Amino acid sequence: MPATIPKSDFRRRRAALMNLMDGDSIAVIPGAVLKTRNRDSDYLFRQDSDFHYLTGFNEPDGVLVLAPGREHGETILFCREREARSELYDGERLGPERAAQIVGVDDAFPVADLDDILPGMLEGRERIYFGLGDHPEFENRLLGWVSTLRARESGGARPPGELFALKHLLHEQRLIKSAAEIRAMRRAAEITCEGHRRAMRACEPGMTETQLEAELIYEFMRRGAKVPAYSSIVGTGTNACVLHYVENSATLKKNDLVLIDAGCEYELYASDVTRTFPVSGTFSPAQKALYEIVMAANQAAIEACVAGALFMDPHQAALEIMIEGLLDLKLLEGDLEEVLETESYRTFCPHGSSHWLGLDVHDVGDQRVDGEWRPLEPGMVLTIEPGIYVPDSAQTAHVPARFRGMGIRVEDDVLIGAEGPEVLTTHAPKTVTDIEAIMKEAP
Ligand code: GLY
Ligand code: MN
Ligand code: MN
Numbered sequence: 001m002p003a004t005i006p007k008s009d010f011r012r013r014r015a016a017l018m019n020l021m022d023g024d025s026i027a028v029i030p031g032a033v034l035k036t037r038n039r040d041s042d043y044l045f046r047q048d049s050d051f052h053y054l055t056g057f058n059e060p061d062g063v064l065v066l067a068p069g070r071e072h073g074e075t076i077l078f079c080r081e082r083e084a085r086s087e088l089y090d091g092e093r094l095g096p097e098r099a100a101q102i103v104g105v106d107d108a109f110p111v112a113d114l115d116d117i118l119p120g121m122l123e124g125r126e127r128i129y130f131g132l133g134d135h136p137e138f139e140n141r142l143l144g145w146v147s148t149l150r151a152r153e154s155g156g157a158r159p160p161g162e163l164f165a166l167k168h169l170l171h172e173q174r175l176i177k178s179a180a181e182i183r184a185m186r187r188a189a190e191i192t193c194e195g196h197r198r199a200m201r202a203c204e205p206g207m208t209e210t211q212l213e214a215e216l217i218y219e220f221m222r223r224g225a226k227v228p229a230y231s232s233i234v235g236t237g238t239n240a241c242v243l244h245y246v247e248n249s250a251t252l253k254k255n256d257l258v259l260i261d262a263g264c265e266y267e268l269y270a271s272d273v274t275r276t277f278p279v280s281g282t283f284s285p286a287q288k289a290l291y292e293i294v295m296a297a298n299q300a301a302i303e304a305c306v307a308g309a310l311f312m313d314p315h316q317a318a319l320e321i322m323i324e325g326l327l328d329l330k331l332l333e334g335d336l337e338e339v340l341e342t343e344s345y346r347t348f349c350p351h352g353s354s355h356w357l358g359l360d361v362h363d364v365g366d367q368r369v370d371g372e373w374r375p376l377e378p379g380m381v382l383t384i385e386p387g388i389y390v391p392d393s394a395q396t397a398h399v400p401a402r403f404r405g406m407g408i409r410v411e412d413d414v415l416i417g418a419e420g421p422e423v424l425t426t427h428a429p430k431t432v433t434d435i436e437a438i439m440k441e442a443p
Contacts, residue, residue, distance in 0.1 A: 073106025
């Protein structure tokens with residue numbers, strides 16, 4: 001079980017979900033399975049976020065079933081049985097008996113018996129809640145069990161009549177972070193910032209993007225975050241204009257900027273931070289001019305992160321500042337209204353500025369409710385990540401050479417608080433002065 005989230009939280013989450021479920025329903029939540037990377041090697045196991053949120057159980061092949069009103073227990077875990085030979089190779093398994101006790105569910109069974117046991121649990125329930133589309137193979141099995149029950153309908157079986165997306169119930173809960181979750185996210189953010197600081201100190205011309213990435217990963221791991229929350233982006237020069245660039249193999253040149261978008265995962269919670277800095281340690285006047293625009297956009301967007309503001313308000317604040325800045329530098333033509341109307345800003349500002357953050361880096365939860373942007377509420381965590389990109393391409397042929405071949409993004413993680421925004425990622429330098437200062441420090 002993760003150290004930061006108490007067992008009582010997992011229990012409370014299961015109870016809250018069951019409270020929202022319609023009478024006569026059942027929820028089936030499969031955990032992650034191991035995936036082959038190549039031949040006998042698997043990808044490092046990462047638990048499914050919904051399953052983790054409700055159990056904290058970190059083995060592959062688990063299935064959680066919530067069956068309100070079930071006589072022999074409402075919360076049921078299916079998991080792998082103990083098996084000496086497998087445990088010799090892959091480590092200890094809890095097995096159903098110990099898992100029930102440690103996870104705190106009412107009942108547990110071997111997952112190998114799912115075909116025999118689960119159809120009986122589905123029988124007589126009107127509705128099944130399930131992560132539709134999230135687990136295609138398991139979904140086929142589930143439909144198979146429902147078909148089996150339907151085939152026995154004339155003999156008196158009562159198959160479920162509805163399959164309903166679990167996300168409408170569960171993801172609203174995941175969107176508002178508890179105190180324990182916020183503790184884990186603060187730690188993820190702190191470790192991530194240490195990684196960025198190390199990379200800034202280590203950066204020098206002639207290094208490769210891979211070597212700079214290694215500095216980050218080293219800092220993440222030595223501070224207890226075993227994996228990044230997503231593939232790290234280390235892009236220098238025009239590579240920074242490829243929004244999800246992960247090749248990270250080019251050599252850093254002294255007159256270029258380098259953009260690092262990387263965050264660690266700590267107890268399954270993500271951090272997501274971008275910093276952009278000059279390879280040489282000193283911004284050129286053109287780099288600084290564009291950078292200051294993105295910084296101002298980042299600040300304005302953070303200030304807009306107040307309870308009651310709408311999800312899109314921070315982005316709108318950032319976008320208007322970036323457009324004004326690009327108009328001042330004559331990279332855009334016209335005025336603010338015209339640029340917004342024609343969307344000509346998209347050449348340089350092609351993406352939004354926020355997404356939810358939590359167990360998933362692009363975390364769950366609707367950004368709109370009934371078609372309207374939803375209001376921000378205390379306990380939500382989102383990113384603020386405005387960016388300006390000037391690739392060295394035909395599209396930017398009209399732009400003076402000093403501005404071409406750079407991508408700048410400044411991304412922070414922000415907790416909506418009752419008293420205003422709390423930036424979780426302040427420890428990673430982002431003003432021109434602070435960046436130039438840390439880059440003078442010894443690695
Ligand atoms: N690192 C992915 C993102 O910023 O959304
Ligand atoms: Mn990012
Ligand atoms: Mn992001």
